[in-house]
Amino acid sequence: MKPEENKFADVPLRVKTWIYIIIVFALGISHPLAMAVFVSWLGLQSFFEFSKIFKVNTNPLISSIFIGIVQFYLLYFLNIENYFLYSIILGIAILLYHLIIKSSSKQLYGVFIALMVCLFSFPHLFWIRNSVNGLNSIIFIVVVTELNDVFQYLMGKFFGKHKIVPQISPNxxxxxxIGGVFLTIILSNILGFFLLKTDMATNSIIGIVLGISGFCGDIFMSYLKRKTDVKDTGNLLPGHGGLLDRMDSLIFNAPIFFWLIPFLLKH
Structure with a gap:
């Protein structure tokens, strides 16, 4: 008789990796300059992973370093309006370059997605950190987003029976x-009370939105991995895969949180 598979065999390795992630994150948010370096590294590593999985016909390391350096300058020295302006110019220039060197449509698609994530999604983490109550806000968004992933993972392991999108993400x-979003609402209320000083209704809305959009970010990355026929975006984080495998929910949650909070506080 075949022994029953241990569904939690990878949990110790995941926990060990999480310890390293927390240390790096704590250093990254410690100061605005450190945050700019941290977000630029996220852009560099993400562009590298996208370039690899889409087999982009340029040197992925050189392209990624270029993106990281330019992004650091734009983030740290420009305001948000000028950042978007110059990032759009940079993005168009990079796409035109790939047209000139005759990249395939699939490679162009990969470069476009990489630019959207690196230049327009993750930078919101920097602006959240630099906002009013920025340190508490960045802790809130990252902890809620990442624990939402953990909640959905564990609830699925314990109680999962009905698959949602088996063609894209069978697990x-x-x-x-549902269980993950429910726990995320509770967590959002607890952390929101202490970190954001917001009321229960606001915290609950934030929890629902981040729980759902985080799930969508996860599914989006799973779709891209299916499209490129890879299991993980890399091997940077043992037990998790690549950086994008761990940060996929923040692709959607960082921009949504940045623009949602001011709206909720005004209303």
Whole structure:
């Protein structure tokens, strides 16, 4: 008789990696300059992973270093309006370059997605850190987003039976999704009370939105991995895969949180 598979065999390795992630994150948010370096590294590493999985026909390391250096300058020395302006110019220039060197449509698609994530999604983490109550806000968004992933993962492991999108992500279940969002709402209320000083209604809305959009970010990355026929975006984080495998939910959650909070506080 075949022994039953241990569904939690990878948990110790995941926890060990999480310890390293927390240390790096704590250093990254410690100061605005450190945050600019941290977000630029996120852009560099993400562009590298996208370039690898889409097999982009340029040197992925050189391209990624270029993106990281330019992004640091734009983030740290420009305001948000000028950042968007110059990032759009940079993005168009990079896409035109790939047209000139005759990149395939699939490679162009990969470069476009990489630019959107690196230049327009992750930078919101820097602006959140530099906002009013920025340190508390960046802790809130990252902790809620990442624990939402953990909640949905564990709830799916314990109770998951009904698959949501089996063609894209076979391990995602309705029970894991609903249970994860429910726990995220509770967490959002606890952390929101202490870190954001917001009321229960606001915290609950934030929890619902981040729980759902984080799930969508996870599914989006799973779709891209299916499209490129890879299991993980890399091997940077043992037990998790690449950086994008761990940060996929923040692709959607960082921009949404940055623009949602001021709106909720005004209303």
């Amino acid at each position: 995602k279940t309705l029970e894991g999704f």
